[in-house]
Amino acid sequence: MKRRKRMGADYVAPSPYSVKAALTKGDIFTKLSAVVFGLGNIVRRQFVKGVALLALEIAFIVFMITSGAGYLGKLPSLGDQEQGKQLVDGFWVYVQGDNSVVILLYGVCTIVACLLFVYLWTISLKCAYKAECLARKDGKAPDLKSDLHALTDQKAHQLLMFLPTLGILVFTVLPLIFMISMAFTSYDRDHLVLFDWVGLENFGKVFSTGNGTVSARLFVQVTVWTLVWAFFATFLNFFLGMFFAMVINRRTTRFKGFWRACFSMSIAVPQFVSLLVMHTMLQPTGAINRLLMQWGWIDQALPFFTDTTWARVTVIVINLWVGIPYTIMQITGILQNIPADLYEAARIDGANWWQIFTKITMPYIIFVLTPYLITTFTGNVNNFNVIYLLSGGAPVPIGDSAGTTDLLITWLYKLTVDKNDYNLGAVIGIMTFIVLAVVSLVTYRNSGSYKNEEAFR
Known part of the structure; x- marks a missing residue:
């Protein structure tokens, strides 16, 4: 009872049909299900x-006999046979060598398959033991119809989450493991077919003091600018979007739909069209510089990207134009859902507009939008489109990548x-993930949305 209270109302007791119980209390057929899957159920x-x-x-x-074991066997070396040619009956025949990328990819997939097999092993034991217990209790194990009914009722969450979980495994977890593995190899422009494990050598390059x-200098420079960019891109969009949303939402503002449509x-x-257009317009010979020089406002082109x-x-600034409309839509929905009674009570108590904003409007918006702000910050750290399509990273100092x-x-x-330096790119990917994970977790766990979920219910 104490454990239930400590865990909260959503606490779910552990299942009595565990692997340990199956191996210690199950009959011979249940135990043999650890070797012959499904035997206890059959x-x-x-x-x-x-x-x-x-x-x-x-x-x-x-799978393991035909290919899996072979890939696992080659995984420690990532292959050693180079592509070559040999003389056969007077003709040169090209012999295909090992491909380290394929070996690494299929090796990772095989390891994941082995882990899934272990999970399947636990399922086999649990299912066999559950069938044994229910057969002993009710005289027979549940039939297929009962299992299907349970799957669409008590276990509906498992059915509904199966495909999303499978998608996450295939399209997120596997590529992530593959990328992390790549960071410990010599997969670069000089080793595109055959490469080896190099341990932490690539991390040493990223944090080296060389040129x-x-x-390390370049990594710190890019990381600091990434965080600065994400901060301004997130919070300038947020505060300016909130300002415009509140102005449009005022009772005295006319044509609210028109103004929202303009911002939208x-x-x-x-986005890629508008960013490429802005990129062209802001060039030294672009439309903006030409107009300013024709009007006599400037004598030489403004160095927008130089x-x-x-x-x-x-x-x-360009990102503000792209991002503010999204913030306006988010905050407009929140403003329209703040109870009018709160504002009325505050005015009766003599609160001015600033007190109403700081004590009612702002806390409500921050509470609701904290997860959104964290997501937006994360998205801005990974905001490839705006930077690549607008500036392309320019200006680029000579010798820097x-x-x-x-x-x-x-x-x-x-x-x-x-540059085809996939190993170094993988290291940067890992470091990006670490930066995002730390910032997101620390921020969210210290927010009101996490600490006090019931505050605005």
Whole structure:
């Protein structure tokens, strides 16, 4: 009872059908299910479930025999046979060598398959033991119809989350493990087919004091600018969007729909189109510089993308034009859902507009939008489109692989796509993940949305 109170109202007691219970209390068929998957279910006439488990076991064994074991065997060396040619009957025949990328990819997939097989092993034991217990209690194990009914009722969450979980595993977890593994190899422009494990050598390059493709100086420079960019891109959009949303939402403001539509026009235009247009207009010979010189306001072209300060301010300002409409939509919905009684009571108590804003409006908005702000900050750290399409990272100092407006994500792109240094790009990807994880977790766990979920219910 104390444990239930400590865990809260949503506490769910652990299942009595555990692996330990199956191995210690189960009968011979339940224990043999650890070797022959589904045997305990088949014996108790749960044929569909038992055959499905057995089929999955056979499929895994066949996969390991035909290819999985081979990839696992080559994984420690990542292959050693180079592509070459040999003379056969007077003709040169090319012999295909090992491909380290394929070996690494399939090796990672095989390891994940092995982990899933272990999970399947636990399921086989649990299902067999559960069937045994229910058969002992009710005289027979649940049939297929009962299992399907339970799957759409008590276990509906498992059914509904199966495909999303599978998608996360295939499209997020596997690529992430593959990328992390790549950071410990020599997969670069000089080793595109065959490469080896190099341990922490790539991390040493990123944090070195030399003048190579990557260095500690360059990493710190890009990381600091990434965080500065994300901060301004997030909070300038937030506060300016909140200001415009509150102005439009005022009772005295007329044509509210018209003003909201005007701000939303940038959303209707594909972002890459508008950014490329702005990139062209802000060039030294672009429309903006030409007009300013024709009007006599400037004598020479403004260095929008050739000076570091100008370039950084430019991308932040252009991002405001792109991002503010989204914030206006978010905050407009919140403002329209703040109870009018709160404002009325505050006015009766003599509160002025500033007190109403700081004590009612702002706390309410911050409470509701904290997860959104964290998500937006994360998105801005990885905001590839605005930087790459607008400035391309320019200006780029001579000898550096990253420009002064490059973010970690655009730097990663240049290292991999432009320079083929996939190992260094993987290291940057890992560091980006660490920065985002730390900032997001610390911020969210210290926010009111996390500490006091019931505050505005």
